[in-house]
Amino acid sequence: MVVGLACLVPLGLAAGADDQQRKKPTAPPAKGAAAKPTAVKTVRDVTCPVDLGLGAKSKRQFCDVVIGTDAASGISMRVPPHAGASTLMFDLHNRFAVTGGALTFARASALVAVLNGNSGAVIERAAVLGELRTEVDLFDRIASAGTGGSKTVAPGRPAAVKIVIPAAVTSISIVGVRVELTSKDGRAEYATMGRPIAIASNMRIDYTPATVSRQ
Numbered sequence: 001m002v003v004g005l006a007c008l009v010p011l012g013l014a015a016g017a018d019d020q021q022r023k024k025p026t027a028p029p030a031k032g033a034a035a036k037p038t039a040v041k042t043v044r045d046v047t048c049p050v051d052l053g054l055g056a057k058s059k060r061q062f063c064d065v066v067i068g069t070d071a072a073s074g075i076s077m078r079v080p081p082h083a084g085a086s087t088l089m090f091d092l093h094n095r096f097a098v099t100g101g102a103l104t105f106a107r108a109s110a111l112v113a114v115l116n117g118n119s120g121a122v123i124e125r126a127a128v129l130g131e132l133r134t135e136v137d138l139f140d141r142i143a144s145a146g147t148g149g150s151k152t153v154a155p156g157r158p159a160a161v162k163i164v165i166p167a168a169v170t171s172i173s174i175v176g177v178r179v180e181l182t183s184k185d186g187r188a189e190y191a192t193m194g195r196p197i198a199i200a201s202n203m204r205i206d207y208t209p210a211t212v213s214r215q
Contacts, residue, residue: 047076048063050063057141065199067194086167089206107132112175114173130156
């Protein structure tokens, strides 16, 4: 009996090996199957026609927003090849005149527009309202190259802007619309083409990269 049992063990192992060989291999993924979701990316490349320079503290790039209707004259950004809508974000500041440590009261309300960089159509508008009374009303000073001092314009406290860009848009432009200024001399509104009315900084676009389906 001992001999018989010893002979049965190898037969059982052989049967198990045959079962494993008969198992079907895992099927490869079907062609054209949906790819995994692509992570959102951020682009920060900006073309700034009127570059004010870098912030003395923040080291941000500050760009003048100039009144205009031509997308080519505005602050522009391109959207890389993408899928679906993208999101434009930037900080919009009032543009205040400053001279050293002496600050003169001012109130400003600026309206800007985000345009389709190709067609010039308005995608959305944004506004910023602020007052200048003391140094704390300024977001930063803009360093003056080669002098060690600062420029005679400075950005006020920022208004965070977030705008959804339609999927078909491949580039955008930020232009000024109008500004209302109040000072000790009174109130005035300006909509003259080419006039700088606000300052933009921290511009970036979040987008989902376009994917190529496997055939």
